[in-house]
Amino acid sequence: xxxxxxxxxxxxxxxxxxxxxxxxxxxxxxxxxxxxxxxxxxxxxxxxxxxxxxxxxxxxxxxxxxxxxxxxxxxxxxxxxxxxxxxxxxxxxxxxxxxxxxxxxxxxxxxxxxxxxxxxxxxxxxxxxxxxxxxxxxxxxxxxxxxxxxxxxxxxxxxxxxxxxxxxxxxxxxxxxxxxxxxxxxxxxxxxxxxxxxx
Amino acid sequence: xxxxxxxxxxxxxxxxxxxxxxxxxxxxxxxxxxxxxxxxxxxxxxxxxxxxxxxxxxxxxxxxxxxxxxxxxxxxxxxxxxxxxxxxxxx
Amino acid sequence: xxxxxxxxxxxxxxxxxxxxxxxxxxxxxxxxxxxxxxxxxxxxxxxxxxxxxxxxxxxxxxxxxxxxxxxxxxxxxxxxxxxxxxxxxxxxxxxxxxxxxxxxxxxxxxxxxxxxxxxxxxxxxxxxxxxxxxxxxxxxxxxxxxxxxxxxxxxxxxxxxxxxxxxxxxxxxxxxxxxxxxxxxxxxxxxxxxxxxxxxxxxxxxxxxxxxxxxxxxxxxxxxxxxxxxxxxxxxx
Numbered sequence: 001x002x003x004x005x006x007x008x009x010x011x012x013x014x015x016x017x018x019x020x021x022x023x024x025x026x027x028x029x030x031x032x033x034x035x036x037x038x039x040x041x042x043x044x045x046x047x048x049x050x051x052x053x054x055x056x057x058x059x060x061x062x063x064x065x066x067x068x069x070x071x072x073x074x075x076x077x078x079x080x081x082x083x084x085x086x087x088x089x090x091x092x093x094x095x096x097x098x099x100x101x102x103x104x105x106x107x108x109x110x111x112x113x114x115x116x117x118x119x120x121x122x123x124x125x126x127x128x129x130x131x132x133x134x135x136x137x138x139x140x141x142x143x144x145x146x147x148x149x150x151x152x153x154x155x156x157x158x159x160x161x162x163x164x165x166x167x168x169x170x171x172x173x174x175x176x177x178x179x180x181x182x183x184x185x186x187x188x189x190x191x192x193x194x195x196x197x198x199x
Numbered sequence: 200x201x202x203x204x205x206x207x208x209x210x211x212x213x214x215x216x217x218x219x220x221x222x223x224x225x226x227x228x229x230x231x232x233x234x235x236x237x238x239x240x241x242x243x244x245x246x247x248x249x250x251x252x253x254x255x256x257x258x259x260x261x262x263x264x265x266x267x268x269x270x271x272x273x274x275x276x277x278x279x280x281x282x283x284x285x286x287x288x289x290x
Numbered sequence: 291x292x293x294x295x296x297x298x299x300x301x302x303x304x305x306x307x308x309x310x311x312x313x314x315x316x317x318x319x320x321x322x323x324x325x326x327x328x329x330x331x332x333x334x335x336x337x338x339x340x341x342x343x344x345x346x347x348x349x350x351x352x353x354x355x356x357x358x359x360x361x362x363x364x365x366x367x368x369x370x371x372x373x374x375x376x377x378x379x380x381x382x383x384x385x386x387x388x389x390x391x392x393x394x395x396x397x398x399x400x401x402x403x404x405x406x407x408x409x410x411x412x413x414x415x416x417x418x419x420x421x422x423x424x425x426x427x428x429x430x431x432x433x434x435x436x437x438x439x440x441x442x443x444x445x446x447x448x449x450x451x452x453x454x455x456x457x458x459x460x461x462x463x464x465x466x467x468x469x470x471x472x473x474x475x476x477x478x479x480x481x482x483x484x485x486x487x488x489x490x491x492x493x494x495x496x497x498x499x500x501x502x503x504x505x506x507x508x509x510x511x512x513x514x515x516x517x518x519x520x521x522x523x524x525x526x527x
Contacts (some may be wrong), residue, residue, distance in 0.1 A: 001282040002296055002341060002384045005334040007376045010368060033203060034244050034251040036258060080247040115260075159248060171522060182249055184273035196267040204497060206521045211389035212331045212345060215294045221391030239392030240519065 020190035026082040035108035038113040048167035052105045076153035091133030094125040105170035113164040118177035157188040207241040231259030251286040299385040307444045310363040323352045326421035327394035327414045330387030344369045347414035351421035362410040393520040397425030405433045406496040408495020466520040497521040
């Protein structure tokens with residue numbers, strides 16, 4: 001630790017809420033990006049699930065909106081240490097999208113417009129734990145926050161909730177994604193503070 | 200159009216932790232499109248969760264750098280080469 | 291000792307530049323010296339160990355163990371409000387550097403130079419102007435300095451009597467002084483004409499400004515490899 005700067009406390013923390021270790025509370029919605037914000041026309045947008053058997057299930061934008069949706073209210077935890085509580089979303093549960101998908105795969109790799117990828121066990125996408133979200137706080141999801149649609153997996157650090165999601169590939173083997181190949185933890189559970197590899 | 204990046208000058212401190220020479224003045228060649236230019240002219244996103252430097256011509260990732268508490272992770276997959284200027288040695 | 295150590299920097303002098311910007315002069319024992327255009331990282335640490343860092347350009351050429359930074363207040367920022375409103379003479383922060391070997395001007399260069407500044411992007415360019423003066427260089431310099439309003443100009447008194455061979459043009463994007471010929475507006479190609487294209491250019495400012503200015507220079511026939519740019523962006527503060 002460096003020398004303490006007199007009178008410096010940083011922009012953080014209200015101590016009366018329960019946050020994962022090392023996190024601080026924020027009320028705005030910071031934007032972190034690893035590249036330019038992709039602009040995808042809704043007439044060309046599609047979401048796909050590719051199985052390990054070589055099958056692809058596709059949804060166009062109208063087809064996604066026609067599916068039954070949910071309105072989860074969830075807490076977000078970013079690996080860069082901010083947490084935002086009680087955020088309201090609308091989207092389609094992965095359980096709905098996976099309903100007619102035949103797979104024995106254990107692993108999933110989400111991939112995005114713009115080239116981003118992130119990996120997670122398939123079971124972390126199921127049983128009401130993940131959504132393809134297209135509305136935030138009642139409005140269409142803004143491009144800078146991942147619109148038109150992003151993956152939402154709030155029980156893991158937010159880098160797993162791929163912005164601008166384009167599809168999910170189901171695989172028999174784990175395939176580390178963009179940040180997972182560059183030092184970040186393969187699973188990323190905020191409550192166990194799994195930020196970096198080895199944590 | 201989004202203008203939300205810095206440039207390769209922002210890599211000088213983080214890379215200066217690792218290398219004896221100033222890498223921002225090196226000429227990098229992009230593995231995606233073959234364009235060559237100084238590392239200082241790359242488009243840099245970050246610094247958090249990590250520094251991602253992209254080719255100004257094709258936007259492919261040229262270099263990534265993540266600093267964890269006990270390690271620096273450097274990925275140069277997107278660079279064919281880095282030409283680093285060195286002082287001439289006399290023979 | 292690490293290659294790029296954090297050094298203790300004591301604030302020894304504060305100069306008000308504008309209503310929202312100050313020059314902070316630090317004394318850093320063991321400072322290895324720097325070139326005009328280089329920057330440093332400043333690190334602040336809270337009592338519980340939380341720390342954060344930001345990059346700032348150095349505003350003046352090498353002068354022993356003194357390092358001058360000019361810091362503009364970023365509203366809702368985390369570091370600049372501390373540096374400008376809380377830090378007092380005698381207080382200490384940590385600084386490492388210098389870093390950056392690309393966006394630099396060396397006093398032995400005799401080629402004519404065009405400096406194009408957007409807002410607080412003038413800081414590293416001012417270091418070059420001061421380095422030119424300190425070295426007694428006669429390399430022709432021209433500074434084109436774009437700000438929103440007249441009272442947002444840094445170093446106004448010092449630039450009011452420019453060194454011989456230094457030519458200065460101000461551009462105002464929102465409000466001009468009374469009787470100013472050029473209407474307020476963003477930098478255009480016309481603002482950059484007149485100079486020979488056989489010059490080295492240094493462009494510094496917010497990303498959008500740098501993109502626009504560099505595109506204008508290229509359109510005017512300047513060789514891209516003679517235009518050096520430094521952008522600062524939304525991650526400041």
